Amino acid sequence: MLASRIFINTLREAPAEAEIASHRLMLRAGYIEPLAAGIFNWQPLGLRVVQKIAGIVREEMNAAGAAEVLMPAVQPAELWHASGRWQVYGKELLRLQDRHERDYCVGPTHEEVVVDLVRRHVKSWRQLPLNLYQIQTKFRDEIRPRYGVMRAREFIMKDAYSFDRDAAGALASYQAMREAYSRIFDRIGLEYCIVAADSGAIGGSQSEEFLVLAASGEALLARAAAGYVNLDQVPCAAPDAKRPAAGEEMKKVDTPGVASIEELRGFLQQPPPPERCVKTMVAVGEKGMAAVLLAGADQLNLAKAGQHPAIGAGARLAEEAEVREAVGAGFGSLGPVGMPLPVVADLRLQPCADFACGANEDGKHLLGVNFGRDCPEPDYADLRLAAEGDAGADGKPLELRRGIEVGHIFYLGTKYSDAFKAVYESEDSGAQTMEMGCYGIGVTRIVAAAIEQGHDEHGVVLPAAIAPFEAAVLPLGHEEEVAKAARALYEALRAAGVDVLLDDRGLRAGRAFSDLDLVGVPHRLVVSKRSLAENATEYKPRTGGEARLLPLADAPAEIAKLVAAA
């Protein structure tokens, strides 16, 4: 590839809107360009990275026995009515009508389409198992797209769907996908982990997430014995302290405008320590609504709240209006005394006496409150989100990391095959419903995740497997012999199987160097009068090494070896 011909649009300064490193660098390196909120043009350099990732995904999916298809981006509403998701999916589903006013959506996922396809063709047990996948553009109308392609509305995803005769077969397919995914992320060359996903709402289903470790990740992880787990799945032990006797009388104080524990402590002359300031929130699940109590500095773990019988699965925080209707006071003034809802307290509050809390009256708080005396003893449960510094299961302090979700595998059971009557004639027991799994990889998100993990002050640092080019040949100087030798080296590298860029733009040295650094080319080969005097090229890796001379004759094989070893 010639640099002069492939539309390299690097920026010296990053556009102001970019917050995180990957977004900034993808704009600066000319990988992407925004077109609308969460919608991007992929320029040639960025697209090359996308295609390299997609290529690896495709190879491993094929190797795992999956067959590639391509399903439409626009899907008829009837399919979504059949699964019931036309009602359920909400505003994330971009809906539209054609000229005949028939309803369609832009596909955020393809369970409906693929089940419809498979049920019409698969009739016999002999046709199973089957795994169909595609690499295709999806659209999810995110409430708030952000961080460039990390959380975009339009994005490229690999989605696969497995169909098996029975649950055992489906779990084998699941396992095969798990292994294929591991090979994919190994080959891409990122530091990643696999964690169990919260399966509470689905019940009994198996689901795991693949996360790339990066400081800017949205998912919180904790190191566990084997790898990592989602932070919200880390249990918190009960404190072993005993509750001291009540030492204060309960009294009500005016606290106008105080809406948080921090503000309360700032407002009071002699505030109790945070562990004796009780924070009250209201959670709603499928079983009902309850007040949840936590020590002031702790965070609520909604997944844990959902396990309490008074709340139930799918727990969320209540809206202020719901709270006002149920309790008569708004956020910031809630507390256990006179609370009409069931009260569940975190284990850490068990030894808590003489605490401060809201009075269930706007602008008022109570001090010197004691369970058992001033209000009923609450039900205690593990409710808080584990935090940095907690003791882990092995007694050592919990180690926290963040991750970016780039893959998700899911055992589905018969949820969709039931809805679509995807049945086959079994070998011995008549008509059977197919068992399904679905498996996603966020291809474009991986580009951002890889850059989050790989960058420095000069720009993008990508593994050779997914860099836009594996190597670049850069002629310096205007001598005829330099241009000729560079061209020859470029051709030799191509012949050796290296994906190489010839930077024939004739830029000044400094500009060319910083451009190649910014764009993320892992291996740089400079050809100049100086190097030709030694019959050599000056080789420099993007990171972790000094420039050194390589004989021109050896360079192609040497670089091919370095690329293969990466």
Add this chain to the structure above:
RNA sequence: CGGGGUGUAGCGCAGCCUGGUAGCGCAUCUGGUUUGGGACCAGAAGGUCGUGAGUUCGAAUCCCACCACCCCGACCA
């Protein structure tokens, strides 16, 4: 959807408070000198100041409405 912020040349920004010829750096174009980590000199081009409606002799600047984008939150597996 709630809160905050920003829209001025391709990019980064100043000007707005206190109304009166639209500016700076980088990028671009021309000529020249340069040529190993974003060169220098000289010249040039580039703007419906987000859109609309007002106030005013006069609006980038003041008022109102709208739109777009960004950030925080809520939402989502």
